[in-house]
């Protein structure tokens with residue numbers, strides 16, 4: 001089957017935000033209630049608010065932002081930030097390399113060609129490339145040129161991706177899907193990059209994480225207005241299945257968000273001290289999520305139609 005990048009508006013795909021609640025018996029719309037106003041971290045939008053479905057847990061950020069690219073202009077958002085300190089950078093490099101190795105063990109494959117869709121700072125992309133071999137991992141993001149951490153490695157801008165559809169054995173979209181108002185269309189764009197029968201790994205923050213009730217609006221993964229969709233396990237799986245992908249596996253992931261969340265409580269300076277505090281608190285974070293069965297992030301491994 002020839003994979004096509006879908007460009008239909010959400011209303012036509014029948015997957016308009018919350019129009020079909022996976023937790024309802026007969027395809028009714030989500031039953032949204034407001035979680036109230038949140039701080040606008042971009043300074044570009046003004047009042048931002050999250051609505052959450054009482055049944056499936058899906059959260060959506062309002063007001064709607066049909067084209068989010070202006071939020072990332074000039075790579076000024078936190079998604080692209082380089083570490084100011086060498087120690088912070090070195091710690092992340094070690095952590096990302098271990099994550100890359102763990103991911104490959106979970107997949108049980110060594111893909112010849114991998115695309116990291118929405119590669120952000122590019123540090124994870126580089127670490128995965130270090131493990132898989134030079135030139136086999138390509139990063140991609142909005143900007144025309146590669147981020148500093150990916151300098152000298154393969155990189156494609158979003159605008160260049162069309163020419164490479166259906167050519168990757170493995171496509172990763174780590175903490176990407178939550179950045180768009182129309183996650184169905186974005187999921188199709190991501191999956192269209194994989195070969196027919198290829199593997200796609202999607203990871204997103206879990207809106208039902210054990211730490212959300214504790215940190216409230218200071219929980220770092222709210223990250224408004226950049227995060228547009230807030231997934232529960234039910235909502236993520238339902239989206240993937242509705243778009244026609246086979247769910248091969250689901251996994252819980254403990255993403256070190258607790259240092260950043262503590263930093264938000266105390267005014268939002270996300271420096272090295274908070275990175276170290278987060279590392280110190282990581283065993284507590286991990287144990288809390290394990291006991292509650294409510295991880296900070298959800299990973300889903302999909303197969304595209306063959």
Ligand SMILES: [Zn+2]
Nearest residue numbers: 021030053056
């Ligand atoms: Zn719902």
